Amino acid sequence: MYSSYQAKYFKEQLTLKRPSNSIENLVSALAGARVDLNPHQVDAAMFAFKSPLSQGVLLADEVGLGKTIEAGIVLAQYFAERKRKILLIVPAALRNQWLSELDEKFYIKSIILESKNFNRLKKQGMMNPFEQKDSVVICSYNFVASKQFEVSKVNWDLVVIDEAHRLRNVYKTNNVTGRKLKDVLNNRRKLLLTATPLQNNLMELYGLVSIIDDRVFGDAKTFRDKYINVDNEMTRNIFLKARLQQFCKRTLRKQVVEYVPYTKRTAILEEYTPSIEEETLYNEVSEYLRSPVLYALPNSQRTLMTLVLRKLLASSSFAISGTLDSLILRLQNMLAGIDSEINLDDYDTLDELLEELDLAGEEDKVDAIKQHYAISEELEKLKSYAKLAKSIKRNSKGENLLTALEKGFSKATELGASKKAVIFTESRRTQDYLYNLLSANGYEGKIVFLNGTNSDENSKRIYKEWIERHKGEDIVSGSKQADTKAAIVEEFRSKAEILIGTEAAAEGINLQFCSLLVNYDLPWNPQRIEQRIGRCHRYGQKNDVVVINFLNNKNDADKRVYELLDQKFKLFEGLFGSSDEVLGSIESGVDFEKRISDIYQNCNTADEIRTAFDKLQEEYREQINEKIINARQTLLENFDEEVSSLLKIRNSETNSSISKYEKWIYYFMLSQGNNNIKVIDDTRFQYIGKEYSGAYNLNWKDSDNRKEIFLRREHPLCQKFIEQCDQNELNLAEITFNYSQSGRKISFIDTLIVKKGWISVSKLVNNSFEEQEYLLVSAICDNGVEIEADLVDRLMALEVLSVKNVESNIIERIVNHQKQLELQTIKDIEMKNKEFFLQECAKLDEWSEDLKNNLQVEIKDIEKLIKEKKKEFDNSIDLDLTQMLDRKEELNKLKRLRDKKRRELYDEEDKVDEENDRLQAQMRSRVKGSTQVKQLFTIRFDIR
Known part of the structure; x- marks a missing residue:
């Protein structure tokens, strides 16, 4: 049916190391992910690969646009390129969520490192537990800061920092954790993620950019003088935006509603009176x-x-x-x-x-x-x-839950949703109580549990049945904790009506099929609440989400907490939930919880509680600074029309590239598997072999529905075929393609007068700023008509009638065409590298100018002080001689300091220039790089 030449062709297309900043480079990650990709996410991932010389970028999309997905695409591409030394730094509460998301959506394995397992691994003989093979290392901020020595010993390919706004004050000496992270991660490529890159002042942008690359701006003082202490803010914004655009990318929710349909969230407040x-x-x-x-x-x-x-x-x-x-x-x-x-x-x-x-x-x-x-x-x-x-055998809040569920289900039904509710509590014992309460009131057999252990008998049964049901499928990860969570969610989706979950249930699960959420216990941490609601109110949710909250009407502090979360933070109603300004103003959700706890702890009377909450509310109101919001919009946001146009282009590019990639992997599997494969349709086939037998499907959603294997390049069967294909040596041959019986309509073949000719395929490998590979495809008919490379793709997808070795001289024209392609490709590489080089040079030039300007400003400040002191001395006629001499000596000291600084200025400027020259010389030597060309195969073709 297919030949080894076709297998080789499609294998090379699948494994080619394309330039990192091309959409084609990302397709293996995009096509192999279990996510609904949106153009803004692809665009963000492309931005992260913008330049091979970049030290990293900041992705600052608004809340709810999927920064985890954007980072996941980037990580998947790094894994595909075998760059697997990756460190992921996140708030402690998000570690499990990241582990689940990477595993379930991108098939990327990771390990959470914290004190217990770090010490255990050390005892087991592992010198440095951060040195993991083929696993992303996930750690909290504090843990990385506490393990500087071990972290510094790993040659990280990439460091991802989530909620990176925690580092925005890194320039301050009291930000101990931030400064430790900056020092230990210096010169590592970084991907920073935050919805709130600018919250209080422009120095935060300086701090975040300095985490990425210390050679963008000068020092903190220079940044203040140049961009903060200015008279003309409009001019400042133009120049600062130009420098930031190379490192920061931000998309707003209102800009993507064409691609991301949002439903609303509606709140129901259930008040109760305790006994x-x-x-x-x-x-x-x-x-x-x-x-x-x-x-x-x-x-x-x-x-x-x-x-x-x-x-x-x-x-x-x-x-x-x-x-x-x-x-x-x-x-x-x-x-x-x-x-x-x-x-x-x-x-x-x-x-x-x-x-x-x-x-x-x-x-x-x-x-x-x-x-x-x-x-x-x-x-x-x-x-x-x-x-x-x-x-106490009965709880008033519990009794009210029964009424609240009736209201909630009634509202959900009114909105067209199914009868499903997730109930969140902060206690496992409360979870047991609610299970018994609901079971005794009409919900017996309709409830599932989710918590940190799931050690109850019902959960064990669900897990066992799930393992048996999905035996041999990719969905089984091998991690009991992760698989138990997947089993419970599947049971909830298909059979149960109620899921009672602790905070463990809010991490890393997708409940978009459920639109009723009950906060039985309301966390004080707004970020935790947003995370809970985000399990249901997320991309893919078809209905408005109903959120039920409970309030003790005899507790003044509880009332004020709810008022703060509802009216000021706006968590429970609307299209998007809480705004970035609000969530970002809370530096740390746990710190905010401590503030609330302090009020409960120290305030006894209603007046004391009111005063304390008023003060807390005023603090956060001050942090949501309108002037800073305007500055963020000016500096980090692009016009809607510009974004809309770019996203349309990106959407088209992505769909086209993925479609082409899926055809490559499909035809590669057919051509390499030949005798063991039975075609089902143009996206599915059945493979019969000693291992990996089963039905394979290119569409992940369809594969889930049909219980088939999602076909990815990284699947073991595909990897096995790739290894086998690499061992084939291909001699000159003549291949007869079967077009007339293919059932396809290919216009370019129909228009060919002569349907015989030559195809030659070689691979060009260039090592400059990065290793990149290009497939050089030449196809010429015997009458001299050239066939474009894209059309060769379609020709190679045809089945063959025969393959036979030939002894014939390759025509000179095809050799010359290959040489021309080679020269043009090298020229294009050099032009692109020149752009990267000039861009980096411009950055370094601006950095060195900032440093030199700072040196000159320092002298100007001293001269200003000299003038003030001279004026004081000239007006010191009423002072005695000793005082006059002291003032004169002070003035002379300042003059000597000024003269010393003037002499040093040139030396310091020379040092800055030398460092700039050194860095640019390093890059210059790599602009052209080295190039090798390997001939893959040449064939005579005949189209019948």
Whole structure:
């Protein structure tokens, strides 16, 4: 059916190392991803590959536009190029989400490194656990900062930094973590992701760009003088925007509505009144937590523990009851001289809080003998609280949930949605309580769980059935935690009506088939709430999303928290949810939670609570600065018309390139698999072999629906065929293509007068700024008519009638055509490299001018001071002689300093120029690079 020449041709198309800044370079990543690609995401990924000389870029799309997908495309391309030393730095709360997204959408394996497994790997003999093979290393900010030595020893191909606005104040000496990261990652290529690159002042842009590349702007003082302390902001914006556009890219949600259909979110507030017993328990435990000294809580972690205990207290009596037992046990052990930790496993995200707050230090040692009376007194209090908690069998909030679900399902049905709801709680014990409550009230057999362990019997059964159902399929990752999550979500989608999840459920899962979300426990962290809602209110959601929130109407602090989240942060209603300005103003969600916790901890009366929240609200209002919003729009955003036009072009390019790539992989598999492949249609085939047997499909959605294997270049069967194809040596042959019986209509073949000729294919490899390969395809009919390379693609897709070796001299014309292609390709490479070179030179020239200007400004500042001091001296006639001499000496010192700086100026300017010349000379030597050409095959063709 097909020949080894066709297999070779399509294999080379699939594996060619094209220029990094071309759309064709990305197609293997794009075609092999399980995502609905949007043109703005492809455009962002293209921007990241803009120049091989670039030290990195900042992708600053608005919230909800898929920066994870954009980064995933870039990472997938790095993996395809075997550049797999990749470090991903993210907030602790997002580590699992990134791990899941990379695995499920891009087939990229990763490992989360934190203290426990880092130390375990060291003990197992791994010298540097950051040295991972074929896995992305995911770490929190604090962990990377704490492991500078080990991080610095890895030659990273790429470092991705999510929520990079955390580093925008890196230029400040008190930003210890930021400065550590900047130092250890210097000269590594970086991809920064943030929706809020500019929040408070223009120096933040200086900080972020300096993380990427220290040789863009001069120092911080020069940046202030040149771009902040200016009279004409319009002129400033023009010049600063020109310098930023090389490094920063930002797309807005309103610019992509043509490609990303957004549904709305609607809020329902369910107020409830706690029982007398519930209110008593809440007040007594709250008062206990305010005690100046608490032995049950280690001082080193008291802030964290108090925050967690308050959340569990607000969740349910069942949640706090179990935690009180753990506190009681700790005090009893203390009296017995035994050290023990508090068991807070009920709270899923404890490890993340520890990581984020960097509080995982040693506990304080307490002399239990000396403090025996105080500990015993505290123990009795805790026992009384625990007794009260256990006596409460019904929770008012839980009873209201039944009513709220009826309202929610009614609203969802009205909006055309299916009867599905996800309920979020912050406690596993509350999760158990809700399961029993709902099961007893009409939902038995319709509920699934999702938490950090999923150790319940129902989850185990669902997992076991899922593994059996998907045996041998790509969907099974081998990670029990990831596969359990996938099994639960599938069960929820296909059978269950309710998913009760802890925070673990908000990470890395796609619930766009569900449009009713219940915040049974409302987090204080707005970013966490947005993450929860984003599980349902996301790309692919067909219905408006209903969000139900609960509010204790007898708790003044709860009321103000809800008001802040709803009215000021606008999390629950509208088309997009919270704005970037709002979410970005919250430097760290955990820090914000601490602020809220402090109010609960320190305010007793309604007036105190109101005053504290008013102050907090005013702080965040000041941070959402209209002047800065305008500056961000001017400097980082492009006009809608410009963006719209570019996205249309990018959409067309992407679809065209992916379509061509899919044909290459399809025909490569057919031509290399020949006898073992049975064609189903033009995107699917059946492969029968000792291994990897099954139905293969180029379309990931269709493959999921049909339970077929999604065909990617990285699939083991395709890789096996590529290795086999590389071993083939191809001699001169004559191939007869079967066009007349192909059932295809190819106009260019129909117009050919002579349907015989020559095809020659060679590969040009150039090593300059990067290694890049080009396929040189020459096709000439015997009457001299040339066939374009794109048309050779279609010819090569035809089945063959015969292949026979020939002994014939290759015509001179085809040899000459190949030589011309070679020379033109080299010329094009040099022209493109020249552009990269000049662009980088311009950047370095501006950087060196900034440094030199700063040296001159320093002298001008001294001269200004000399004038002031001289004026003071001239007016010092009333002073005594000693004072006059002191002033004269001060003036002379300044003059000597000025003269010294003048002499040094030329030396310093020469040093700057020398460094600039050195860097440019390094690049200049690589502009042309070296070139090799390898002949792949030449054939005589005959089209029948």
